[in-house]
Amino acid sequence: MEEITDRTSSINALYQDEPGDGYNVTNLEFSKKNQPNQNSKDVIFHFPAILKETPHRESILRICPTADSNFMLMGQDGLISFWSSNLMFVKSRSLFVQEKSRKVKWIADFILINQYNKFLIGTCDREIRMYELSNFEPYCQIIGLQSVPLRLDYSSTGNNECVIVYGDDQGCVNILLMSMMGESLRNWTKGPIVDGIPSITIEKLASPGLISYIRWKAHNDWVTEIKYIRSINKVISSCNEETTALVVGCVIGTKSSQQKMKEIQDAVHNMGRHVQTGKNVLQRRLSCDEAIFLISKGAKTFDFCKEKNLLVTGGLDRIIRMWNPNFPGRPIGRLAGHNSPIVFLSIAAGDSRIFSISVDKIIKVWDIEDQTCLITVKPKDSQINGDLATCYHSQELKALYIATDSLAQLLLQSRKELNIGVSHKKPILCCQYNKLMRQVVTCCEGSDIKVWDLNTGQLVFEFTRAHGDAAITCMTFDADERRLITGGRDGCVKKWDYQSGQCIQTLRQAGEKTEEISDCIYAEIYKNGFIISVGWDKKINVFPDIQGDLYDTQYPSHHWADDATQKNGHKDDILSVVLCAPNLLATSSYDGEIIIWNFTSGLIFCRLHSPISALPQELSGENLTVNKLLCIRSRTSCAKTSATVIASGPRGHIHFWNIFHGGKLLARFLCSSYKATVSSMSISEDSAMLYAADQHGYIYIFHILHYTLHGPETDPPKTLTRWRAHECSITSIALVEEHQLLLTSSMDCSVKLWNIKGEHLGIFGQSKSWNIHSLKSEKHQEALVKQVPPESRQSLQSDTRTNKKVKNRAEDAQSLFEVKYQEVAKELEQLDSFVKMRLREHKQKHIEKQQIYGKLTAYQSLHCHELADISVNIHKPDPAAELNDLFDII
Numbered sequence: 001m002e003e004i005t006d007r008t009s010s011i012n013a014l015y016q017d018e019p020g021d022g023y024n025v026t027n028l029e030f031s032k033k034n035q036p037n038q039n040s041k042d043v044i045f046h047f048p049a050i051l052k053e054t055p056h057r058e059s060i061l062r063i064c065p066t067a068d069s070n071f072m073l074m075g076q077d078g079l080i081s082f083w084s085s086n087l088m089f090v091k092s093r094s095l096f097v098q099e100k101s102r103k104v105k106w107i108a109d110f111i112l113i114n115q116y117n118k119f120l121i122g123t124c125d126r127e128i129r130m131y132e133l134s135n136f137e138p139y140c141q142i143i144g145l146q147s148v149p150l151r152l153d154y155s156s157t158g159n160n161e162c163v164i165v166y167g168d169d170q171g172c173v174n175i176l177l178m179s180m181m182g183e184s185l186r187n188w189t190k191g192p193i194v195d196g197i198p199s200i201t202i203e204k205l206a207s208p209g210l211i212s213y214i215r216w217k218a219h220n221d222w223v224t225e226i227k228y229i230r231s232i233n234k235v236i237s238s239c240n241e242e243t244t245a246l247v248v249g250c251v252i253g254t255k256s257s258q259q260k261m262k263e264i265q266d267a268v269h270n271m272g273r274h275v276q277t278g279k280n281v282l283q284r285r286l287s288c289d290e291a292i293f294l295i296s297k298g299a300k301t302f303d304f305c306k307e308k309n310l311l312v313t314g315g316l317d318r319i320i321r322m323w324n325p326n327f328p329g330r331p332i333g334r335l336a337g338h339n340s341p342i343v344f345l346s347i348a349a350g351d352s353r354i355f356s357i358s359v360d361k362i363i364k365v366w367d368i369e370d371q372t373c374l375i376t377v378k379p380k381d382s383q384i385n386g387d388l389a390t391c392y393h394s395q396e397l398k399a400l401y402i403a404t405d406s407l408a409q410l411l412l413q414s415r416k417e418l419n420i421g422v423s424h425k426k427p428i429l430c431c432q433y434n435k436l437m438r439q440v441v442t443c444c445e446g447s448d449i450k451v452w453d454l455n456t457g458q459l460v461f462e463f464t465r466a467h468g469d470a471a472i473t474c475m476t477f478d479a480d481e482r483r484l485i486t487g488g489r490d491g492c493v494k495k496w497d498y499q500s501g502q503c504i505q506t507l508r509q510a511g512e513k514t515e516e517i518s519d520c521i522y523a524e525i526y527k528n529g530f531i532i533s534v535g536w537d538k539k540i541n542v543f544p545d546i547q548g549d550l551y552d553t554q555y556p557s558h559h560w561a562d563d564a565t566q567k568n569g570h571k572d573d574i575l576s577v578v579l580c581a582p583n584l585l586a587t588s589s590y591d592g593e594i595i596i597w598n599f600t601s602g603l604i605f606c607r608l609h610s611p612i613s614a615l616p617q618e619l620s621g622e623n624l625t626v627n628k629l630l631c632i633r634s635r636t637s638c639a640k641t642s643a644t645v646i647a648s649g650p651r652g653h654i655h656f657w658n659i660f661h662g663g664k665l666l667a668r669f670l671c672s673s674y675k676a677t678v679s680s681m682s683i684s685e686d687s688a689m690l691y692a693a694d695q696h697g698y699i700y701i702f703h704i705l706h707y708t709l710h711g712p713e714t715d716p717p718k719t720l721t722r723w724r725a726h727e728c729s730i731t732s733i734a735l736v737e738e739h740q741l742l743l744t745s746s747m748d749c750s751v752k753l754w755n756i757k758g759e760h761l762g763i764f765g766q767s768k769s770w771n772i773h774s775l776k777s778e779k780h781q782e783a784l785v786k787q788v789p790p791e792s793r794q795s796l797q798s799d800t801r802t803n804k805k806v807k808n809r810a811e812d813a814q815s816l817f818e819v820k821y822q823e824v825a826k827e828l829e830q831l832d833s834f835v836k837m838r839l840r841e842h843k844q845k846h847i848e849k850q851q852i853y854g855k856l857t858a859y860q861s862l863h864c865h866e867l868a869d870i871s872v873n874i875h876k877p878d879p880a881a882e883l884n885d886l887f888d889i890i
Contacts, residue, residue, distance in 0.1 A: 043365050043374050046749055048383040049408040055081055055092045060403040063392035067114040068651050069676045069695050074110045085397055085695045086729045086747050087409045093136050103195055111152040122149030122166060140188040144201040155228045165235055167223025172282060173237050175251055177212040184210050217282035219244040224300050231306040240298035246313055248325055249290035293328040305347040312354055314342030320356055333371045337364055346393035357391050384408045396696055398727040411728055411748055423765040424448060428745040429473055430732045436481040440743060441498060442751050443472035451498060456769040457762050463501035474519045485531060487517030493533045507543045507554050523579040525599055534574035534587055560602025568604060578629040581636060592624025592650045596659045606663040610650055624650040628680055634687040643708035648678035656708045666708040669716030671700055680732045693730035699723055723758035
């Protein structure tokens with residue numbers, strides 16, 4: 001208690017004279033053992049963070065989500081990189097090309113305009129440039145700005161309407177109101193060419209009815225953060241100077257007669273004073289058009305939530321302040337605990353939490369209602385090193401992305417859900433079901449393989465470091481399902497006796513350098529077995545499955561003619577491979593190309609390209625990744641007219657392809673309403689159900705039995721159900737056909753079991769085991785009750801109560817029978833013990849006799865028995881009488 005009192009008094013003494021602060025510090029963060037029990041609100045991260053090296057050499061400016069659920073990063077030198085939501089590197093590109101007509105710029109900030117497939121950058125040469133997101137070519141630029149645009153923001157306000165705001169080094173808020181965005185952009189490209197880019201000056205930018213340019217002097221120091229809030233139609237900006245630390249102001253100033261009169265009066269009052277004239281005069285909003293928040297040492301960052309009507313600020317004084325945006329006089333709460341300046345804040349309204357990050361890379365999660373710290377993450381736990389550059393919080397993915405010298409991802413999950421159990425300590429990349437052994441096999445980033453019992457959900461055994469330190473990215477079984485085949489980031493494919501954990505053979509890529517394996521399959525072609533792997537080497541590696549092969553290492557038998565030199569094969573990383581019986585093989589790559597191969601000849605059968613050109617222009621530059629391919633095996637007889645290959649891309653669309661006659665697209669539909677990338681797919685044995693999963697953790701089930709069976713389809717197939725299975729990206733799904741169940745693995749380190757209706761049955765690794773049959777019956781009974789109409793549920797409930805009474809009576813009778821049985825068994829046990837005791841006594845007497853009389857002979861050792869006293873009438877035989885028999889005479 002003394003330590004707590006001293007800490008509180010010292011902080012109160014330090015901040016009690018701050019301007020604008022009326023509350024003392026009351027919410028301090030202590031160790032977990034000093035906090036009350038708040039299990040319902042506790043949170044936890046998956047440690048350590050997922051870390052990836054980036055190609056950036058300069059500080060990263062911002063992490064922006066793209067329309068295809070990826071992330072775009074940009075450094076101060078103009079180097080751009082793209083990453084998937086599960087932190088897989090996609091591609092990188094330098095924005096400035098070293099040419100005579102193109103100058104290298106130093107970038108202050110950038111922002112995406114996903115609506116028009118473009119992005120803006122603000123340079124230190126007082127320019128704002130717009131680039132195409134599809135090819136990174138410059139579109140136009142605004143030159144001749146009065147100041148350096150330090151922070152940018154963009155928001156769509158309606159159909160073909162938007163707002164672009166930026167804060168500069170003079171403390172001004174600059175606003176561009178655009179009512180006809182498409183037409184305005186076309187007009188900008190007609191300007192004079194400067195540095196090889198169509199240009200327009202800020203003076204000529206404003207166009208009546210199209211564009212309005214407004215500039216307000218809001219701060220006494222440069223702007224550290226700026227946001228346009230569409231829900232309240234106001235601009236919020238911050239700086240590091242305390243008298244104008246945070247300003248919430250309107251976009252367009254009021255123009256009533258009273259305000260005009262006040263402006264005239266102010267002008268008359270200042271007639272005798274020295275006033276600046278000309279274009280250097282900076283206009284301020286009227287007091288009624290803005291709210292100024294006074295904060296000691298200013299504000300480096302802030303966030304606003306309309307749902308909670310909450311504004312939070314943080315800065316150099318290490319205090320998080322909670323404000324009502326309508327009352328700037330004093331904060332409604334203060335959260336202390338950081339030991340260095342706060343540089344990032346984010347409000348999660350759904351969870352009622354505040355995320356904060358300081359310069360020393362300490363992360364804290366706060367509860368809004370209780371104003372208490374729920375968890376503190378130190379760099380030692382997260383293993384995030386280097387200077388902090390920028391951060392981003394994804395509420396959809398429940399993850400924090402932090403850019404330092406590397407890029408880190410911290411996955412967040414509620415402690416209540418984690419108490420149920422996790423399957424692995426690190427993110428799980430694949431899972432499979434073995435029908436023969438009725439077991440589930442899972443692999444993770446930590447190169448661990450675990451085998452689970454499907455009937456109970458408990459771990460059977462595991463073996464670690466299967467591929468050394470490299471993650472296991474894919475796996476499959478052989479035809480008999482007696483061997484496990486895994487592929488890893490070390491470029492190796494291994495065959496395992498997964499019941500004993502013994503590695504049978506290692507399959508390596510040809511050459512000294514090996515690349516990551518993306519997918520592998522086991523194929524039987526003309527009664528011969530093959531293991532086929534694909535990956536980042538852009539080649540198809542075929543390994544014959546030779547029974548009894550004594551070599552520990554095997555290399556590909558040969559490379560196909562069209563694939564060997566890569567002149568005709570894939571130009572980008574191959575992500576998926578599937579066998580299309582009898583002898584065709586389909587592969588997909590990162591650039592969206594699908595190639596159908598003739599396995600026998602090694603030649604290309606056909607190429608499949610998604611008609612991206614048919615999409616709207618703003619969508620043409622999206623990610624083209626095809627993560628998964630499936631083959632509809634039941635359509636072999638009608639393969640020339642129906643779709644037989646299903647592709648999970650690009651851009652969240654599922655494609656149905658006919659691979660004959662040069663390849664033809666028969667159907668395409670959007671799987672995810674969030675336009676998320678489809679990460680995995682599976683199809684039922686009868687080809688009636690298609691199961692798809694996306695990077696937001698959603699599962700979709702479609703009925704495709706007759707879909708594209710007789711030709712093209714314009715409408716999507718019937719969606720049977722949809723639910724969110726995980727809070728993170730789903731990495732793989734597997735079917736348990738005999739029980740109508742579904743397995744899902746995710747980056748949240750869990751493998752979950754579901755029925756096809758989307759009902760959760762359990763997590764492999766949870767503390768409480770299950771019985772698969774009882775789980776199915778319980779869910780079936782619950783479903784039957786839900787299907788009963790409301791008017792019939794009362795009678796059903798009465799029948800249920802009657803059944804319960806009968807069940808109780810039966811249980812009582814059974815318990816009574818068990819009691820009687822126990823009593824009879826006890827009596828029999830007592831009788832048995834009595835008989836054994838008499839036998840022991842008789843044996844003892846016999847031994848005593850031996851000791852008294854010595855050793856008895858065989859005759860003497862005979863037992864004596866009493867003779868029965870039987871009185872018998874003795875009849876004397878009469879031979880004469882016996883001769884009276886008539887038959888004797890004959």
